[in-house]
Amino acid sequence: MKFKDYYQALGVAREASADDIKHAYRRLARKYHPDLNKEADAEARFKEIGEAYEVLKDPEKRAAYDDVGKRWQPGAEQPPPDWDSGYEFRGGEDAFAAAGGFGGEHSDFFEALFGRHRAQTRSRAPPRAQDHHAKVVIDLVDAYRGASRSIRLQMPTLDAQGHVTLRERTLDVAIPAGVREGQHLRLAGQGGPGFDGAPAGDLYLEIAFRAHARFRVDGRDVYLDLPVAPWEAALGAGVDVPLPDGSVVQLSVPAGSAQGRKLRLKGKGIPGKTPGDLYVVLQIAMPPAPDEAQRRAWDALARLHAFNPRDHREAA
Amino acid sequence: MTTLSFLQCQVVEEEVQLSLAELCQASNAERELVLQLVEHGVIEPMGSAPQAWVFTGSSLQRTRVALRLLHDLELNLPGAALAVDLLDEIARLQRALQAARPSR
Numbered sequence: 001m002k003f004k005d006y007y008q009a010l011g012v013a014r015e016a017s018a019d020d021i022k023h024a025y026r027r028l029a030r031k032y033h034p035d036l037n038k039e040a041d042a043e044a045r046f047k048e049i050g051e052a053y054e055v056l057k058d059p060e061k062r063a064a065y066d067d068v069g070k071r072w073q074p075g076a077e078q079p080p081p082d083w084d085s086g087y088e089f090r091g092g093e094d095a096f097a098a099a100g101g102f103g104g105e106h107s108d109f110f111e112a113l114f115g116r117h118r119a120q121t122r123s124r125a126p127p128r129a130q131d132h133h134a135k136v137v138i139d140l141v142d143a144y145r146g147a148s149r150s151i152r153l154q155m156p157t158l159d160a161q162g163h164v165t166l167r168e169r170t171l172d173v174a175i176p177a178g179v180r181e182g183q184h185l186r187l188a189g190q191g192g193p194g195f196d197g198a199p200a201g202d203l204y205l206e207i208a209f210r211a212h213a214r215f216r217v218d219g220r221d222v223y224l225d226l227p228v229a230p231w232e233a234a235l236g237a238g239v240d241v242p243l244p245d246g247s248v249v250q251l252s253v254p255a256g257s258a259q260g261r262k263l264r265l266k267g268k269g270i271p272g273k274t275p276g277d278l279y280v281v282l283q284i285a286m287p288p289a290p291d292e293a294q295r296r297a298w299d300a301l302a303r304l305h306a307f308n309p310r311d312h313r314e315a316a
Numbered sequence: 317m318t319t320l321s322f323l324q325c326q327v328v329e330e331e332v333q334l335s336l337a338e339l340c341q342a343s344n345a346e347r348e349l350v351l352q353l354v355e356h357g358v359i360e361p362m363g364s365a366p367q368a369w370v371f372t373g374s375s376l377q378r379t380r381v382a383l384r385l386l387h388d389l390e391l392n393l394p395g396a397a398l399a400v401d402l403l404d405e406i407a408r409l410q411r412a413l414q415a416a417r418p419s420r
Contacts, residue, residue, distance in 0.1 A: 029389050035381050035403060050388070131342045133380070148322045174322040182407070184328035184377065202342065204328065204376075218415035273330075279415075 003072045004109045006052035025053040051110055129201035130192035136205045140212050143270050144245035146177035178272035180220055181209045215244050220276025222269045227285040233257045241280055259284045328373035336369050343379045356397045358382045
């Protein structure tokens with residue numbers, strides 16, 4: 001077990017006042033809160049900050065922590081003998097804790113020093129079945145066709161001693177076609193167990209899409225960049241367009257299409273009662289460096305056109 | 317392929333409506349706190365009296381985010397209400413930005 005430097009976690013000095021600690025915590029909590037910060041490590045960092053604050057804001061806990069810190073050899077993996085005995089705590093619980101935030105799980109270091117007050121407090125809660133929440137990542141094609149997926153979940157469970165352990169379980173879920181990013185699936189009866197014959201809670205899965213190399217998604221609409229040659233854009237062309245569900249449709253590119261022109265394939269977005277649309281965004285791609293004959297052809301084109309693409313800038 | 321063993325589910329935002337009791341249960345929140353969220357306009361039920369209230373499925377997500385902000389950041393209710401609105405707006409803008417951005 002490693003010593004946790006709570007002062008470092010909050011970026012404050014050892015002699016920081018209670019006010020300094022509160023300010024540092026509030027600033028960092030806003031910065032790393034997982035609802036506000038979508039970086040992958042935000043949640044871990046937020047929990048670390050929360051644990052540090054829980055100790056340092058409480059004068060009794062802070063004094064015990066400082067005392068342990070003085071006796072702990074710098075860099076040592078092992079704590080000093082009897083380091084965690086002889087401290088007593090009231091084990092208070094704040095009013096909003098039952099409603100739940102992102103905090104609540106503690107490091108081994110914290111639990112060794114301060115015990116598991118929170119877990120014990122929770123186990124005294126009324127025996128109402130809890131609804132559980134988790135996130136699941138699916139592919140865009142699953143939203144088009146629907147899918148049967150096995151989903152592995154880590155469920156925190158309380159053991160008889162009130163210790164939180166992670167239990168893994170696998171659920172086979174029928175993901176309905178038409179589900180969109182950010183929506184939630186409800187699985188009845190798959191949440192926490194019911195007590196005294198009460199029904200089990202429900203499980204809610206938040207849907208996220210795995211990023212796709214070609215398709216982008218906005219709600220029920222899907223976007224695809226489609227490269228076209230300059231002459232295809234100029235003269236019009238029939239081109240094959242791949243859809244997220246694996247099928248291919250023919251699209252006619254109108255003559256005289258400009259770079260970035262959006263062509264709508266109605267109803268080819270994510271399916272549903274109101275299906276989304278698929279937008280094909282034309283990207284005019286230049287051919288590789290021309291050989292002599294091609295260079296002459298471009299030159300002939302240039303002579304034929306009295307076109308200056310920068311004209312409009314003068315006019316503006 | 318047998319599909320019988322696969323769990324069926326509902327899309328909360330489209331197929332689910334929640335009563336006040338169900339919303340409290342699904343968000344693990346005290347009834348009093350949910351009443352306050354309604355009062356501050358974080359969530360807006362249909363129906364006149366609390367016993368007749370019906371919440372849309374998307375109220376659940378807003379409730380859960382508001383509760384986390386209240387708890388974790390020590391916000392007050394008007395602050396949390398504002399933050400939930402702004403987070404929704406940021407999510408909408410990010411989706412639009414993502415859709416508008418060429419892939420390379």
